[in-house]
Amino acid sequence: MGKIIAIANQKGGVGKTTTSINLSASLGVLEKKTLLIDADPQGNSTSGFGLDLENPKGDLYTCITSYLEALGNPNAHIIKPQNVIIPTSIPNLSILPANINLVGAELEFINFDERESILKNILSPLKAEYDYILIDCSPSLGLITVNALVAADSVIIPVQTEFFALEGLGKLINTIKIIQSRLNPSLTVEGILMTMYNGQLRLCNQVVAEVRKHFHNTVFDTIIHRNTKLSEAPSFGKPIILYDEESKGTINYINLAQEIIKKNNGN
């Protein structure tokens, strides 16, 4: 049975998309059947794989609006995720794309009773087909991100090794606790992932020490180092493993994938 993992942090630019793209690619390479869902209207996970933001088959927004329509009209033609999922350049990895029209989804959700569980209902038929389903979230705690946290079995929290990202972590953990108590009791924290780490900077070392002090073994052993190749790769539409196999970024994300697989008993 597949595991759904949301990749979330309301702080912007902490490495959510970079982690979504390269962790999903690493899981694919390690022979885990993986689906990456882009739940950010910016569509960075989609374009990071070199895919066109205007996907003729549709995207996450198409699936959401079609599901909502079918709630009201049983005869409506439903567009399922299976109809819009696209294969990527990585074996075992496909993607459910997004683009700017996803902004409209938040307004459509608002009027439905179970507005926090819409994504959960759309994704649950897919769980049996994949080992891992990753959801790349936007830098906000709006209704789409809440939907992702309700659909998820666990959440990965990327934390840039900088002051503002550290400061927001406590508030995010509180928000996750609220979601656990009210909407998704089985949600766990898969781990806190330190990103853009530079061992020569005092600030980076202070932030890592602070996070490990407060959150102990919730913090992944794997740390993602700052590495220019990671920021170059999306401009070529490739995950790091295809852009520069030898780079530190490739090694970091393969290690992360192995750590997660091990933690989930080899699944």
Added chain:
Amino acid sequence: MGKIIAIANQKGGVGKTTTSINLSASLGVLEKKTLLIDADPQGNSTSGFGLDLENPKGDLYTCITSYLEALGNPNAHIIKPQNVIIPTSIPNLSILPANINLVGAELEFINFDERESILKNILSPLKAEYDYILIDCSPSLGLITVNALVAADSVIIPVQTEFFALEGLGKLINTIKIIQSRLNPSLTVEGILMTMYNGQLRLCNQVVAEVRKHFHNTVFDTIIHRNTKLSEAPSFGKPIILYDEESKGTINYINLAQEIIKKNNGN
């Protein structure tokens, strides 16, 4: 008459808060009476000045809810921005703080007719008291950011010199055009500000060249270089000019302030 400038970009982590803090501090030092408004529930501009996120006098959320209440009940006691504005360590600079409860404002706005102009109405009495009013926006295009763009005379768009930030710029310019046509015809683009620039990286130079090619003289001459001191300063609760007067970050932001003052005919 003061000028209201929003600092906005839905892409996360591009330097909105770093620009808000250090540009407002530079304007203060250059003897312009300046107000910084924190319109991001993360409260990074507030904590970046070392201020407590729980301000006993209140914050932007207090002003908004009090204004909305008074719309419905003329006898209600109004808490005005003047009641909650706090001085900072910089001469001529004060701040209207924010914290996590600002998340609630979006839900409160939704039911009001002129929900996009609430911030504009709250701020217009302040314009005569300041030379510049800067608004630090969150990484989203939700109702609070739309309110900031409606209240503003112009907008500064920080763009990190990386692929994803470049990609989102076109969409943001489109959104600004929509706001200009429907909600705020007098909104202009004060400038596009390149941030976290490292002249030795090919990607940074490609992004700068690409932005200048498309947006010509809308791009500020001043470029903000990547500088570790800029990311250390907020952990000491200080703008860069107080943390390290000699640093490149201080020089970059003073130059930016001077460029903006010159562009606005010395005001």
